[in-house]
Amino acid sequence: MKYNNNLKQIILPAVLAFVLILGFFIGRIWTPSTSSTGSNRLFIYPQSNKLEALINLIEQEYVDTINKAELIEKVIPEILKNLDPHTVYIPKEDLQAANEELDGNFGGIGVQFSMQNDTVLVISVISGGPSEKLGIIPGDRIITVNDSVIAGVSMNTDNVVRLLRGEMGTKVNVGIKRQGREELLDFEITRGMIPIYSVDVSYMITDSIGYIKISRFGRNTYQEMLTAMARLKAHNCQSVIIDLRGNSGGYLDVAISIINEFLSKGDLIVYTEGKNNPRQNIYANGAGSCQDVGVTILIDEFSASASEIMAGAIQDNDRGLVVGRRSFGKGLVQQQIPLPDRSAIRLTVARYYTPSGRGIQKPYENGVEDYHRDILARFEHGEFFERDSIVMDESLEFFTRGGRIIFGGGGVMPDVFVPRDTTQLTEYYFRLHDRGIIYQYALNYTDNNRLQLQRFENAESLVAHLSNQDLLSGLVEFARGRGVQFNQAQFRRSSERLEVELHAYIARNVFDNEGFYPVSHKIDEVVRAALYHIRNGYDREVLSLN
CATH class of the missing domain: 2.30.42.10 (PDZ domain)
Structure with a gap:
C-alpha cells in the first residue's frame, strides 16, 4: 500500500465516528405503504404463536411485575435485526422526526x-x-x-x-x-x-458546466432538481455534475423521476423483485428535459440505495461517467408499514437491480456489526487510497450497454476512481478539525465582523477580502488557547487546506451553501477530477461517444 500508516492511524478514529453517526441513516429507500390497519394488526399481533404465548406466560407467571409494553418494545428490534440490516422498527416517539427529513x-x-x-x-x-x-x-x-x-x-x-x-x-x-x-x-x-431542502446548492462551476449537490431523495427533491436544472440551463449549462456523495438514500420513486430526466425513451432505469413482488421493470418515458445535457455522477462510500440506483442507471446505460469511490452497497427496498400504536416498521420487501442486472447489495450474513464495519474494513485495506485494493468478484461480472465491464455484489464502482487526498492532512490539522476549532474560529470571526462581511455581494468578493486578512495566525492563537500546541512543519503542510476551509465556513455563515460549496471545491479532489475529465473529453472517450 502506498499510504502512510501513521496517517492511517490519525484518520481511522474520524472514519469510525462518521460510520457510527451515519449507521442509522445509511441506505434508506422505501415505497409508500399500502397495508391496512387490520393487516398490520395481524402482522404484529397474531392470535396464536409462540412469541405471544411466551410474553403472556412471563406476564402471568414471572416472579416480578414486568411492563409488557416495554418488553415488546425491546423484543421487536431483536427479531428484526435477524432479517437484514435495513429492516428496522421505529418507536412512535421517534416516527415524526424520522419522517420529517424526507417529508421535506x-x-x-x-x-x-x-x-x-x-x-x-x-x-x-x-x-x-x-x-x-x-x-x-x-x-x-x-x-x-x-x-x-x-x-x-x-x-x-x-x-x-x-x-x-x-x-x-x-x-x-x-x-x-x-x-x-x-x-x-x-x-x-x-x-x-x-x-427542508435536499438540493443543497446549484451553480455554474464553469461557463458551461453546472454543479448540483443532492443530500437526500426526499418528497420535494424532484421539483427542487427541476428548478435547479432550469436555472443552470438558463446560464448555458451543457454538462452537469450531480454530487451524491454522502447521500444515504430516500424515496425510490423520487430517484426514478430524476433519472428519467436524463435517459432516452425505453432506457431501463431499474427493476425490483421480491418474494411477494414480481419483477417490475421501470423504463424512461422519453419526456425528460435533460436528455441533451451531459451528466457526471459523484459518489463515495456513503452514497447508498437511491444514490446507487441513479449512479447505476447512468453508468449501465453509458449515459455519463461515475466519479469517486465505491458506493455503500445497499440494494434492498423498504416499505414503511404503520402499526396500530403509531409506531412503524420499515420492512424490506424487494431487491433492486441496475439495468445490466447487477445486484448492488453487499453481503450481510455475518451480522449487523460486521455489516456496518465494512466501511472501516475498506479503509484499513487501503481501498480509499488505491483502486487495486478493491477486491472484485469476477463471477459477478456484467456489461454496460456499450460493452464495458462492470461488477456487482457490493456497491457501484466508479468509472474514474479518485483516492482520498492526504497530501495536506497532518496530525495538527486533525486536532483542529476533530475538536471543531476551524469551524468555531470561523464562526467567531464572522460574528465579530458581521456588518463588514455582509457588505460583500457574493462569496468571490468576500474571499478576495479574506485572503488579505491574517486568518491563519488568528486560528493558531485560537487553537493554542484551546490546548492545541502549534507545530510549524505540519502547519506549513496543511496551511492551504486550513485557509480554504476557513474561507468556506465564513462564506457559509454569510451566504449559506451558495457561499460554502464554490469555495470548498477549490480543494475537492473529486470535483476537480470530474472537471478534468469533462474538459478533456474523457467522458465521451470512456463511453465510446466520440
Whole structure:
C-alpha cells in the first residue's frame, strides 16, 4: 500500500465516528405503504404463536411485575435485526422526526443556529419564514424560550430543537440579545412550515458546466432538481455534475423521476423483485428535459440505495461517467408499514437491480456489526487510497450497454476512481478539525465582523477580502488557547487546506451553501477530477461517444 500508516492511524478514529453517526441513516429507500390497519394488526399481533404465548406466560407467571409494553418494545428490534440490516422498527416517539427529513418540512420558527459558548447563535434565517418576518437576523442570540433561560446552562442542540420546533400555528416566545442593544428583545413567533431542502446548492462551476449537490431523495427533491436544472440551463449549462456523495438514500420513486430526466425513451432505469413482488421493470418515458445535457455522477462510500440506483442507471446505460469511490452497497427496498400504536416498521420487501442486472447489495450474513464495519474494513485495506485494493468478484461480472465491464455484489464502482487526498492532512490539522476549532474560529470571526462581511455581494468578493486578512495566525492563537500546541512543519503542510476551509465556513455563515460549496471545491479532489475529465473529453472517450 502506498499510504502512510501513521496517517492511517490519525484518520481511522474520524472514519469510525462518521460510520457510527451515519449507521442509522445509511441506505434508506422505501415505497409508500399500502397495508391496512387490520393487516398490520395481524402482522404484529397474531392470535396464536409462540412469541405471544411466551410474553403472556412471563406476564402471568414471572416472579416480578414486568411492563409488557416495554418488553415488546425491546423484543421487536431483536427479531428484526435477524432479517437484514435495513429492516428496522421505529418507536412512535421517534416516527415524526424520522419522517420529517424526507417529508421535506417541519413546524418551526425558521432559523439555523449553532451553539457558541453555551448560547444559541442564529447563523441564518429562512427566507419567508416566521423569524424573518418578525425581524430576527443572523448574529442574534436566543437567551430565553417561553421565559426560561437557555443561555449559559449547557443545553444541548437536541433540547434547543425540541423547544423551538412544534406544531404549525402554535406560538413560542423568545428573548433575543442583539449586538448594539442592551435590552433583551422579545418576540412572539407563530411556528410555520419550514422547508427542508435536499438540493443543497446549484451553480455554474464553469461557463458551461453546472454543479448540483443532492443530500437526500426526499418528497420535494424532484421539483427542487427541476428548478435547479432550469436555472443552470438558463446560464448555458451543457454538462452537469450531480454530487451524491454522502447521500444515504430516500424515496425510490423520487430517484426514478430524476433519472428519467436524463435517459432516452425505453432506457431501463431499474427493476425490483421480491418474494411477494414480481419483477417490475421501470423504463424512461422519453419526456425528460435533460436528455441533451451531459451528466457526471459523484459518489463515495456513503452514497447508498437511491444514490446507487441513479449512479447505476447512468453508468449501465453509458449515459455519463461515475466519479469517486465505491458506493455503500445497499440494494434492498423498504416499505414503511404503520402499526396500530403509531409506531412503524420499515420492512424490506424487494431487491433492486441496475439495468445490466447487477445486484448492488453487499453481503450481510455475518451480522449487523460486521455489516456496518465494512466501511472501516475498506479503509484499513487501503481501498480509499488505491483502486487495486478493491477486491472484485469476477463471477459477478456484467456489461454496460456499450460493452464495458462492470461488477456487482457490493456497491457501484466508479468509472474514474479518485483516492482520498492526504497530501495536506497532518496530525495538527486533525486536532483542529476533530475538536471543531476551524469551524468555531470561523464562526467567531464572522460574528465579530458581521456588518463588514455582509457588505460583500457574493462569496468571490468576500474571499478576495479574506485572503488579505491574517486568518491563519488568528486560528493558531485560537487553537493554542484551546490546548492545541502549534507545530510549524505540519502547519506549513496543511496551511492551504486550513485557509480554504476557513474561507468556506465564513462564506457559509454569510451566504449559506451558495457561499460554502464554490469555495470548498477549490480543494475537492473529486470535483476537480470530474472537471478534468469533462474538459478533456474523457467522458465521451470512456463511453465510446466520440
